[in-house]
Amino acid sequence: MATSNAHDLDCLTIAELEKLAAERMDKQTRDYYNEGADHGSTLAENMSAYQKYRIRPRVLRDVSSVNTSVSIFDYTNSIPLGVAPTAMQGLAHPDGELATARACKNTGIVMGLSSFSTTSLEDVKGALGPGHPAALQLYLFEEREESKRLIQRAKKAGYKAVFLTVDTPVLGRRNLEIRNQFKLPKHLKVANFNRDEDAHHSADSKEDKKKPDEETGANQSRKRTQDSDSKRTPPKGPITFHTHAPNPTLVWERDIAWLKEICHPEMQVWVKGIATAEDALLACHHGVDGIVVSNHGGRQLNGALATIDALPEVVEAVRSQSKKIPVHVDGGIRHGTDVFKALALGADFVWVGRPVLWGLAYKGQEGVELCLKLLSDEVRLCMGLAGVTKVEDIGKEYLVKLDRSGFMSRL
Ligand SMILES: Cc1cc2nc3c(=O)[nH]c(=O)nc-3n(C[C@H](O)[C@H](O)[C@H](O)COP(=O)(O)O)c2cc1C
């Protein structure tokens, strides 16, 4: 992405973007997008943990040409950052995921699409165009047929990878969502499911094909979590994120093999939501194509480690294996220097969730482009000021870590 001198003077930082977006979203949307689980301490630490690291800049190196691009899915991505999959973008702006896709296309940035998008995966891929890479985030349902159909559609549409979300065996406790009795407004739908085209495949009753009621879904989800194992049955009825996304039955052995069988070779299989070395090793053992270190933006297990703190052990575990797979990270990235720090700690790439939603709420496609341009300019500036001209040269020698008393240690 070329650096340009044209600025939106109302919005020069992601922090300003957050404020501008907050003024434009209704309460239900703002709360749904911004909240973390329980007390929100993991959400807050995802961001604050970056402050434990300081950059050691090098000087008198020719930085007249800084190349921020990296290769992902055989595509030259303009910066080492992608748009993380976030559900129901139609809440932020009428153009929803289409606006995000157009912005990704214009800025040369890979897009992750949530299974629970308000635009169909085919329309999103159409907006990105044939050469532009996208990954479909997957919630693997207990009842497999619907998931299988979704994967086959993604393959046909040209998605490069499936990101299986593994940090949602049950729904995290989001108190504002509960208090607001979150409901998808009537004019929006989860566009990949409950489609008329799928009706002939489905044994759903007529009753099941009514528009999903998210409020009822949230209650069902809570009830299912409280039920004892012996009473478990796969969720029935219309597909909502509350009812179908959480799947407590998923296991490494059976489910990764099943997914690889369906996705390979056209689409890669990644796991999103890894936070420990043990699970990183299992991911390698089960032959996944990549890992995203994530805690779902602090929306699932509150009290979990900040992702930048989980990253080093995951990187070390993966590097101990003979076959190296890429390690990406998301959560709390709000500035180009955060991107630099994550890469210095061993991430190959980062993904950004809420800032993109704020851009979308602020000004649709233009707002998402603004968000991506701010981060891109900051990455380029950080690299130049740190004395690095290529992304692959960013290493741990560029960081120090501060402990609680402010003592610094080299990594
Ligand atoms: C409103 C919202 C919706 C999300 N929806 C999904 C989703 O459908 N699937 C998923 O795997 N992750 C989802 N995430 C998590 C993101 O993919 C990502 O892990 C997280 O937003 C990164 O943290 P950040 O928002 O601090 O950048 C969602 C996050 C938010 C904020």
Ligand SMILES: CCCCCCC(=O)C(=O)O
């Ligand atoms: C089991 C979590 C389902 C939530 C679907 C959307 C999402 O990932 C999020 O709100 O976060």
